[in-house]
Amino acid sequence: RSERIPMLIIPTEKRFDWQRAPVMLLFIVSANCLLFFFYQSADNDKYYEALHRYANSGFFEVEWPQFEHYLESRGEHSALLTHRNALADDNQGEVWVALLRDAGFYTFLQQRRDAFLTPAQLDKWVNERSQIHALIFSTSVLRFGLTPSELSITTLFSHQFLHGGFMHLLGNMFFLVICGFTVEAAIGPLRFLAFYLISGLAGGLLFYISNTSGSTPLVGASGAISGVMAMYVAAFRLKRIEFFYWFFMFVGFIRAPALLILGFYIGKEILDYYTNPHSNVAYMAHVGGFIAGSLLILGALLLNRNIFDFTYLEQDQSIDPAQEQLAEVYSLIEKYRFGLALKTLNALITEHGNSLERETLRYNLTKLRPDKAFLNSLHTLLRHKPGNERELALLHSVWRENPEIRHTLDTDSQVRLALNLTSPDYLTTAEDIFNALQHDKANHSALGVLARRLSLCFEGLGNAAKHKTYNDFAERAISGGSLR
Template structure:
């Protein structure tokens, strides 16, 4: 089961610097500090296979597997070793991961001091362990049975493969940038590190004798996922899920994700078969992250950017109420639609779509002050794109028709509107306004510029007669103006 939240879009004007830094640090460590890990580990494995260790250890381990009933037929590892097949390597990896067997092996309970090859075994086993330690992952990964306190932190920045790194970094980015905005950079980084430490602590508690190094940021990222689910809480978020051959998007309260993620980790841990994935660390991270989220919400709510978290909820509410208002308008329930859109406009005063719908419903009462006020707001909206210019032009034409020409626009606003129409290639309405102003306010500032724009508009419309007419008029009527020059 694969579940990932896709609620927020990143704002690159305010990039998530800590999230990006974490990704860069993890990538740098893997590609530049761990660059020789594969070769060093291969050297250690080759040493093991070419030493006397398989001859000494494998018989005891295969006997253990037979006694447990994990194998039904003897493993001919000697022949496979001679043929240089992968089976001895796989058997070695399985043995190294077998906590119960390795605990006894290290305690000299398998190869005892009475064993005829004990001295040789101890020398070569120590050499093998030393070679493994040269690998950064083995040296600085967290090994519960041989832990050093520095590895509680260093393991978070190490990865076992490119696929391991990429998978973790994708989840870190998707979940991380949202939490960084919601909590702030300092708190976000602090919780990331606390989550990683909590994850490895639970792993240590469950597997105290393991000598296989735990590496990867997934415990810390799991903490971010738990934190995400409790920070968003009951807010409905959009997430993507993939189950067997089925996938889809769904919207549900974020808190549900915590239980789905935990269920998935427990299922994989108990019934998912043998795996190198540290499901216990994931569980520890999820629980720790969820606890941190509840703590900050209950004790330090001022640290949470609730406005950012509520954006989608408010957006959904806006869409729902907008659709309700439009449905009321279609049903000609004018007063109810008017009340709905007036309330929406009060809450979203800069929303152009709501303002346009309010304008449409107010057309049913053109004598009202609200109608004229909203119309003027729409006519003065900024934007030089073709769609906005066309909308402003259409609203003006409609306004003139609805009011019978009794518009409430000041002369100064009219000349600006006429100039705008001329520059947007709507010369008819521009001409209509400017001629009216010439009759009523012949000395109005801005008229010369408006008429010049009108002349150019007619030229673009291939009407040379009108273009020349207004150019000549500007020179005769406003000879001292900049437009006449």
């Protein structure tokens, strides 16, 4: 296999949107994965058994001269030279694989068996060789892969759901997911499935046309996925959309007219096809898929524009500027540039408002050098209303870390915090705040509200004594009586 230019371009205009769940995409990905792990997983055992039986049969000595003649008669001189070099390098296994995988050669042998086998050899060869042939052709790649010399309607579709290895599967599913959810959201699940299969079929046909007598089977969803990638960019047509690129050491994002990139895709695959003649990549299947996918989308646009969800396609899904600024803050923290991180965070809060996450971050940054800014951040943080258990645990932890803050935090803020902490996990802290405020003779009505909440909590926990104590306090606070 020749070396390829290290280059990658991926469209990234749209972000994953579960409001438009990609049902058909998930079905296709699941089908490919299930077939690979639960059906194709048996292929290696079948291959090894077939090779082991062939090695022990002694058939190669009589078949090799026939294989040479067979390749010469088909004009496959390059393949013949490759096999002779493998034998010269004592690599018989490579030749056995090629010989056993060639269905045409087995037919050739059957037609000529009386000419190269003695009567004593014939019965053994007919029986054992047919079993070896059946075993190796029961593997998924040879049974359902698209072999140009034996093209069929079945293999035009079945080859799209098989893969040559785990990395082949992983790479294909990655590109399918990256582009597929957008296409399905834009044209609908059933049309997406139909266009996907047609693109794969077109890829298989162009692979066949480029090598009609080939005996190497094509497997993989590459043609169909190329079609999906083409549909992605064709749906946007000349709109400038975002792409991720990797070219040698250069990595980043660019914006370019969508159809311009489609032309680049097709041109690159055709160039690779002619400059990498010995590659095992099915470039023509990719090209066939690209062309079919783009024509399907453009044709659909011409026939009926209403099949497209243009609201989704034109929706701005650019990254929230506030999220970009927050990411910059975290990046500065990773570089230990805490001063600049705090300055950037303060600007973010001023421009976009505060939140518990942002205030927690500011608290942690100012904690490095306790001063007025730290005290202000601490006060602001403790006044936040928690939205979930994780945020409540955070506020409890901050309060426990800074016991001296009680003397500077106003009564209302302390009561609100204690009210938030009236849950079984933090009830002790809520009581501590209540007791401290009672000792300081804090506002009666505020303490009455807190006492009522504590009374209800202890009632729920079955603690009758504390329930009565806090309930009595609440009643006195409400009636305006003595709180002692």
